[in-house]
Amino acid sequence: MNIKTTLNVSMVVLCLLLPRPVFSVAAAPQGGDSAVLQVRGGQKQVRPTFAAGTFYPADREALDETIKTLLTKDKPLGIRNTRAIVVPHAGYVYSGEVAAQSFREVGKDFRRVFLIASNHSGKVDLRGISIPAVTHYAIPGTEIPLSSVADEIMKQDFAGSIPEAHTMHMLEIELPFLYHLNGYPDQPGFSIIPIIVGIMDPQMIKRFATLLGDYQDDNTLFVFSIDLSHFYPEAKADELDRYAIESVMSRDAQAVLGAVTDGNQVLATLIEMAQINNWQPSFLMHRTSGYASSNKASVVGYTSIVFHDPLSLNDGEKKTLLDYARNVVSMAAAHGEAPALSPQVIAAYPLFNVQRASFVTLKKNGALRGCIGNLFPQGSLHEAVKSGAFNAALNDHRFKPVTTDELKDIKISISILDYPQRVVVSDPKEYLTLLEPLKDGVIIKYNGKSSTYLPQVWEDITQPNQFLGSLCEKQGSPAHCWQDKEARLFKYKASVFGEE
Numbered sequence: 001m002n003i004k005t006t007l008n009v010s011m012v013v014l015c016l017l018l019p020r021p022v023f024s025v026a027a028a029p030q031g032g033d034s035a036v037l038q039v040r041g042g043q044k045q046v047r048p049t050f051a052a053g054t055f056y057p058a059d060r061e062a063l064d065e066t067i068k069t070l071l072t073k074d075k076p077l078g079i080r081n082t083r084a085i086v087v088p089h090a091g092y093v094y095s096g097e098v099a100a101q102s103f104r105e106v107g108k109d110f111r112r113v114f115l116i117a118s119n120h121s122g123k124v125d126l127r128g129i130s131i132p133a134v135t136h137y138a139i140p141g142t143e144i145p146l147s148s149v150a151d152e153i154m155k156q157d158f159a160g161s162i163p164e165a166h167t168m169h170m171l172e173i174e175l176p177f178l179y180h181l182n183g184y185p186d187q188p189g190f191s192i193i194p195i196i197v198g199i200m201d202p203q204m205i206k207r208f209a210t211l212l213g214d215y216q217d218d219n220t221l222f223v224f225s226i227d228l229s230h231f232y233p234e235a236k237a238d239e240l241d242r243y244a245i246e247s248v249m250s251r252d253a254q255a256v257l258g259a260v261t262d263g264n265q266v267l268a269t270l271i272e273m274a275q276i277n278n279w280q281p282s283f284l285m286h287r288t289s290g291y292a293s294s295n296k297a298s299v300v301g302y303t304s305i306v307f308h309d310p311l312s313l314n315d316g317e318k319k320t321l322l323d324y325a326r327n328v329v330s331m332a333a334a335h336g337e338a339p340a341l342s343p344q345v346i347a348a349y350p351l352f353n354v355q356r357a358s359f360v361t362l363k364k365n366g367a368l369r370g371c372i373g374n375l376f377p378q379g380s381l382h383e384a385v386k387s388g389a390f391n392a393a394l395n396d397h398r399f400k401p402v403t404t405d406e407l408k409d410i411k412i413s414i415s416i417l418d419y420p421q422r423v424v425v426s427d428p429k430e431y432l433t434l435l436e437p438l439k440d441g442v443i444i445k446y447n448g449k450s451s452t453y454l455p456q457v458w459e460d461i462t463q464p465n466q467f468l469g470s471l472c473e474k475q476g477s478p479a480h481c482w483q484d485k486e487a488r489l490f491k492y493k494a495s496v497f498g499e500e
Contacts, residue, residue: 037111039145039191045134051169052140055091056176060141067180070096076104078351081309083279084222084270086248087177088302089117089170094289095227101284101304103177110221111190112147113178114212117170117225118263119198124165126198128158129208132166137192139175141184147191149215156211158204165196170225178223200265205253209272216277224270228301229260234290241286241301248305249281250490252422270307279307280418283355283377311356311416311495317349318414318497321385325360325412326499328389333402338390341382352382359415360388361498362402369410370396375420375443375452375492385414413498417441420490428483432464435491443490444471444482451475455494 052058057066070092085102088095119126131150136143153159171194182189200208212222229240244259244267253271257264274281284306288299313321324341331337346352358381359373370392374384389412393402402410420443423434435442437458444451451474453467461467468489469479481487 037145037189037191038148040135040148040150042135044136046136046138046143047132047134047166047172049138049140049172050167051172055169055173056096058140063140063176064180064184066092066096067176070100071104071177071180073097073100074104075347075350077282077284077354079105079282079306079308079354080312081218082106082221082306083216083277083309084224084273084307086224086226086267086270086303086305086307087174088227088304089173089225090227090289090300090302092173094292094300095287095302098285098287098302098304099174099177102306103181105282105284105306105308106178106181106221108181108183109219110178110181111219112149112215112221113190113192114215114220114222115171115174115192115194115225116223116266116269117196118266119165119196120168120170120262121164124162124198126162126165126196128160128198128200128204129153129156130160130162130165130196130198132163132194133161137172137175137194139172139179142179142188144175144179144188145191147193149191150193153193153195153211156207158200158207162196165198166194171196174223174225197263197266197269200269202253202257202268205265205268206272209269209276212269213273213276216273222270222273224263224266226261226263226266226303228262228286228303230262230300231298234288234296234299237288237299237301238286241288241303244301245283245286245303245305249283249419250422251275251281252424254424255422274307278310280310282306282308282311283419310418311354313351313416313495313497317351320345320349321352321382321414322412322497322499324382325385325389325414328386329362329393329402329410329412330404330407332390332393333404333407336394338386341386346382353380355379356381356384357417357419358384358388359417359494360385360392361413361415362392363411363413364406364409369406370399370402372396373415373417375417375441377419381416388414411499413496413500415494415496417492417494420492423489423491428485428487431468431482431489435464435467437462437464437467439493440491441493442467442471443492444468444475444487445490446472446475446477446481446484446487449475449477 057063087099240260247255253268284304290296290299355377357374361371362369372391373388441454468482472481
C-alpha cells in the first residue's frame with residue numbers, strides 16, 4: 001500500500017534551489033563507546049523464550065531458514081545510516097515479511113540495540129518503563145546479553161523492573177532477525193536494552209526520547225516493535241492504519257497519540273527522537289493479517305518504517321537519475337511517451353525504489369522552461385522522476401510543450417523532497433520563528449482546505465506573517481487562519497542536483 005496524503009495534488013512550480021539539510025550525530029554518553037561490547041554484570045540470569053514454537057520456530061535450523069527466507073525475498077533498498085526501525089511483532093506467518101522490510105535496511109555494524117514495545121500484560125499496571133532484571137534473553141540456539149546501559153537507564157525516576165511485563169513476545173520476536181544480521185556468531189556481537197513502556201504523559205515521553213537520544217551513535221540501533229489496528233474489518237483497518245502511518249511519517253506526536261495501535265506512546269517517543277536527531281522516515285510496507293489468513297472480517301495491521309539520516313544520493317545515483325530524466329524529456333518531445341527505467345538500472349540502484357516525492361525542473365538558457373512534481377510520495381523515486389520529467393516537458397500550462405529542437409539548450413535538475421513534517425507549537429505565533437525562509441516549503445491545512453508555497457516563494461514574500469497570511473488566502477481562508485489553533489502547518493525541505 002502506498003501511503004498517500006489527503007493533500008494529493010500535482011503541482012506546477014518554480015525550481016527549488018536549496019542547500020542540503022545539516023544534521024549532527026550525538027556522541028555516546030558516559031557509558032562508553034558502543035563499538036566495545038558492553039554487557040550487564042552480576043550473576044547470570046536468563047530470560048527463557050516465551051514465543052518460540054508459537055510465534056516463530058523453536059527449532060534452531062528451521063528458525064534460521066525462516067529468517068533467511070524472509071530477508072532474502074526482496075533486495076534491500078540500501079538506505080544509508082538507518083537509526084531506528086518500526087517493525088511488527090505478530091507471528092512470522094502473519095507479519096514476518098513486513099518486519100523483514102525494515103530489518104533489510106539495517107547495517108551490520110550495530111553493537112547495541114534498544115528494543116522498545118508497549119506493555120501487553122493485563123496483569124501489570126505499568127507507568128513509565130520497565131527493564132527486566134536479567135543478564136540475557138534466550139532464543140533458539142543462543143543467548144543475547146543485556147547491555148550495561150540498562151543499569152544506567154534504571155536510575156531514572158520513571159524506570160523500574162516488573163518481571164510480569166516481560167513475559168510476552170513483543171521484544172523477543174525481533175531477536176532472531178538481529179542475530180541473523182549479526183552473522184550467527186557463537187557469542188552474539190551485540191547487546192540489548194529491552195524496554196517495555198507503560199502509561200506515559202507527553203512530558204514523560206519527551207524525557208524518555210531525550211534520554212534515548214543521548215545514546216545514539218553509529219553502532220546503536222533502535223527497534224520500535226508495534227502492531228497497528230486490531231480486529232477490524234479490512235477496509236476499516238486500512239483507514240485506521242493509514243492515519244497512524246501518516247502521523248508517524250509527518251512526525252506528528254500529537255496526532256499519533258490519537259491513533260489506533262498497540263503502542264501510541266512508543267511511536268510518540270520515536271517521533272520525538274526523530275525531531276531531536278533530525279531523522280527522516282521512509283515508508284516501506286503496510287499489510288494486514290488478512291493477507292496470510294484470508295480472513296478479511298477481523299484483521300491486525302502491520303507496518304515497516306525506517307528512520308535514517310537525511311536521504312542523500314551519491315554521484316553515480318544522481319547522474320543516473322539525471323540521465324533518465326533527460327531520456328524521458330527527449331522521448332516526450334519526440335514521441336509523447338515516457339519510457340520506464342530499465343530493470344537492470346533499478347537492480348543496480350535499488351535506492352531508486354524508495355518512496356519519495358520529487359520535482360523535475362527544466363531551464364532553457366537559464367530561464368525556466370517547465371517544472372512539475374508532487375509534495376507527497378505517490379510511489380517510488382524513479383516513478384516520481386519519470387512523471388515529473390514527462391509533465392514538465394509537455395504539461396506545464398505556463399509553457400508550450402518542449403520540442404526536439406530545444407533539447408540541446410535545456411538543462412535539467414531534480415529536487416527530492418523529504419516527507420512534510422508537522423510543525424507543533426503551543427502558540428501559533430511560534431511559527432514565525434520556526435520557519436526558515438528560502439529553505440522551508442510550507443503547507444497549511446484548515447477547515448478541510450489545503451494550500452502550499454514552495455521555498456522560493458520566500459523571495460517574493462519575505463516576512464513570515466505575510467507569507468502565512470498569503471498562504472491562507474490562497475486556499476480561500478481568512479489571512480489570519482494560520483493563527484487558529486485548528487490550523488495544521490507542515491514544512492518540508494529538498495535535496496537538489498542538476499546537470500549544471
